[in-house]
Amino acid sequence: MKIHFLGATGTVTGSKYLVETSQARVLVDCGLFQGYKQLRLRNWAPLPVEAASIDAVVLTHAHLDHSGYLPLLVRDGFRGLAWTSAATQELCGLLLPDSGRLLEEEAAYANRKGYSKHSPALPLYTEADALAALRKLHPVPFHRLTEVAEGVQVEFIPAGHMLGAASIRLHADGRVIMFSGDLGRPHDPVLLPPAPLQPADYLVVESTYGNRRHDPADPAELLAEIIRTTSARGGVTIIPSFAVGRAQALMWYVHALKQQGRIPEVLPVYLNSPMAADTTAIYRRHRELHRLAGAECDAMCHAAQIVNSPEESRRLNERRVPMVIIAASGMATGGRVLHHLKAFAPDPRNTILFAGYQAGGTRGAAMLGGAPQIKIFGEYVPVRAQVVQIENLSAHADADEIMAWLQGCAQPPRAVFVTHGEPDAADALRLRIEEELRWPVSVPAYGDVVTLDD
Numbered sequence: 367m368k369i370h371f372l373g374a375t376g377t378v379t380g381s382k383y384l385v386e387t388s389q390a391r392v393l394v395d396c397g398l399f400q401g402y403k404q405l406r407l408r409n410w411a412p413l414p415v416e417a418a419s420i421d422a423v424v425l426t427h428a429h430l431d432h433s434g435y436l437p438l439l440v441r442d443g444f445r446g447l448a449w450t451s452a453a454t455q456e457l458c459g460l461l462l463p464d465s466g467r468l469l470e471e472e473a474a475y476a477n478r479k480g481y482s483k484h485s486p487a488l489p490l491y492t493e494a495d496a497l498a499a500l501r502k503l504h505p506v507p508f509h510r511l512t513e514v515a516e517g518v519q520v521e522f523i524p525a526g527h528m529l530g531a532a533s534i535r536l537h538a539d540g541r542v543i544m545f546s547g548d549l550g551r552p553h554d555p556v557l558l559p560p561a562p563l564q565p566a567d568y569l570v571v572e573s574t575y576g577n578r579r580h581d582p583a584d585p586a587e588l589l590a591e592i593i594r595t596t597s598a599r600g601g602v603t604i605i606p607s608f609a610v611g612r613a614q615a616l617m618w619y620v621h622a623l624k625q626q627g628r629i630p631e632v633l634p635v636y637l638n639s640p641m642a643a644d645t646t647a648i649y650r651r652h653r654e655l656h657r658l659a660g661a662e663c664d665a666m667c668h669a670a671q672i673v674n675s676p677e678e679s680r681r682l683n684e685r686r687v688p689m690v691i692i693a694a695s696g697m698a699t700g701g702r703v704l705h706h707l708k709a710f711a712p713d714p715r716n717t718i719l720f721a722g723y724q725a726g727g728t729r730g731a732a733m734l735g736g737a738p739q740i741k742i743f744g745e746y747v748p749v750r751a752q753v754v755q756i757e758n759l760s761a762h763a764d765a766d767e768i769m770a771w772l773q774g775c776a777q778p779p780r781a782v783f784v785t786h787g788e789p790d791a792a793d794a795l796r797l798r799i800e801e802e803l804r805w806p807v808s809v810p811a812y813g814d815v816v817t818l819d820d
Contacts, residue, residue, distance in 0.1 A: 367539045367818045369570070371810040372413065373397060374786040377405055378574050378725045379431040381786060382413075383545065387538040390421040390515035394534055394545050396448070398434035398490075400699050402727030409435065409490055414813065418443035421515035423502070425450045426547030427531035428457035428610065434465055437495040440502055449514045451522050452505040453530025453652045457610050459500055460641045460648075464609070466493035468700055481744025508532065526550015526560040527761050528611035529648065529655055535564060541818060542566040544779070548574070548786070549763040549771060556615050557656050557761070565777040568818060573787030574723055576765050576795030580758040586619055588756050590628040592719055596752070597633060597688035601715035604751075606703045606730060609639040609694040611761055612722050614649065614666055616692055618658070619759075621669035637670035638679055638693035638702045676702075683709035696722050698729035698740075708742045716751040721759040726788055769798060782807040783816070 367387050373380030373395070380399035385392045399405040417439050425433050425448060436448055436458075450458065469489035476482035506512045508522045517539070522532040527550035534545040544566035552559040563569075581588075596603045607613045617637060623629045646667040650660055658666065670692060673679050679702050682691060693703035707729075710716045724730035729740050733753045739746045763771065782805050784792045792809045799807045810816065 367541060369816050371814045375810050375812045376789055377401060378723060378786050381432045383570060384415060385536060387518055389517035391419055392515050392518050393420050393423045395426055395432045396423050396436045396439055397432040398430050400431060400728060401725040418445060420444055422446045423448040424514060424520055424534055425454055426534055427528050428454045428461050430461060430465055433458055437462060437466060437491040437499040440499045441491060441495050447504040448502045449504050449506055451508060451530040451532050453648060453655060455503045455505040456648045457530060458503060460644055461610060462496035462499055463493050464641060466491055466496035472700060475743060479744060524561045526554060526557050529652060543568045546571040548572055549768060550761055551763050551767060556618055556658060560771060563771055563775040565775060567780050569779040569782045570785055571782060573784050573792040573795040574762045576787045576791035578764055579766055580764040585756050585758045586623060589619055590623050592717055592754060593629050593690060596717040599715050600688060601717060602710050603690045603717045603719055604706050604710055605692045605719045605721055606696050606698045607692050607694060607721055608696040609641050610645050612696055613637060613639060613692055614645060616721060617669040618666045621665050634689040635670040636673050636682060636691045638673040638691060640674045679705060697724050704742050708747050711751050712748045714750045718751050718753045720755040723760055723762060765795060772803060778805050784809045
């Protein structure tokens with residue numbers, strides 16, 4: 367029995383773990399690489415195993431760094447099913463076609479403007495590819511042991527982080543492997559906490575914040591202060607955000623802050639995502655996965671004016687009055703937020719607020735690092751706006767929260783593999799696990815294949 371580490375090693379993107387048993391091959395997560403160009407180029411390279419040789423895919427959740435490669439895998443010959451939670455299936459139904467549309471739009475824009483090195487520029491995949499991938503999704507309930515391939519059973523266990531997110535407990539060849547997926551936070555204002563860690567022979571654990579603790583300050587007050595200060599100087603607050611998950615939490619905060627009078631009731635707030643209304647409906651259908659009542663879901667949705675069309679989005683860029691714009695993507699790697707950054711980043715009255723983790727090589731990481739300019743659509747755009755981050759708005763558990771989750775396990779695993787983190791974060795978590803828990807632990811590299819002992 368082997369685990370092939372095909373992504374999320376040395377980076378927080380591209381999650382792919384191929385489990386090879388005596389009877390089957392199962393791919394746990396099927397994510398896109400984002401950030402540095404050398405990582406993004408991996409999306410274009412063939413997998414080291416034939417897509418047709420993979421018997422099943424199991425998705426921990428719907429974020430594109432965990433699900434966004436599925437259209438390519440299906441296009442390249444994958445014939446099996448992709449097993450998910452019910453909420454993840456519904457969210458993938460929004461995210462994957464939207465990703466395909468954006469990729470097509472960006473390729474078309476590059477061809478019109480002539481800034482691509484390729485002629486013609488082509489999308490990584492299309493909306494049609496994504497729609498074909500959706501037909502492979504098969505939902506299963508949480509806490510039900512389900513056979514996904516010959517001799518391989520999996521159990522989905524709630525992980526917090528986003529609606530439908532799961533840790534995966536995989537049973538095969540007399541062994542149990544636990545994949546943490548992305549772990550949520552115990553006191554998230556919207557989502558429920560991760561379920562306790564159950565015993566397993568082997569554990570693959572994320573380390574996004576493996577070397578950091580979230581600021582204990584109230585994130586609502588930090589958000590209110592940034593919005594008030596920016597508005598007072600006549601500026602616009604741009605918040606790059608994942609369209610599903612963080613965007614809903616941000617809208618909940620905005621609703622609460624207006625209700626409490628901590629930001630002006632009349633301040634315009636826009637959510638530039640045509641998926642927003644559909645996402646809220648999914649929240650209403652899966653009340654068991656979050657803390658909000660139906661009326662609170664509606665209030666969250668109505669906290670912002672939904673921007674549906676590209677024309678409406680462009681008109682926002684012509685306004686020069688105080689407002690808040692929440693737009694995808696969360697790391698400023700693509701999507702409509704790029705047009706807003708191009709319009710508003712040069713003005714020092716404005717603020718660019720990051721509300722989640724920024725992977726190395728992304729525009730978000732560059733701006734937080736003090737880059738004086740960023741490249742958007744082939745042009746360099748000066749960054750004179752204030753750039754800030756509220757890390758404790760993140761949906762990822764921090765280092766202490768990950769350790770608390772691990773310490774809850776009654777039986778130590780035979781080995782732990784630390785993944786889904788930048789090198790310093792992964793190694794810091796490795797060291798804490800080694801010193802505080804005395805568990806055997808390592809940090810796999812890209813392409814590593816580990817044979818699991820009997």
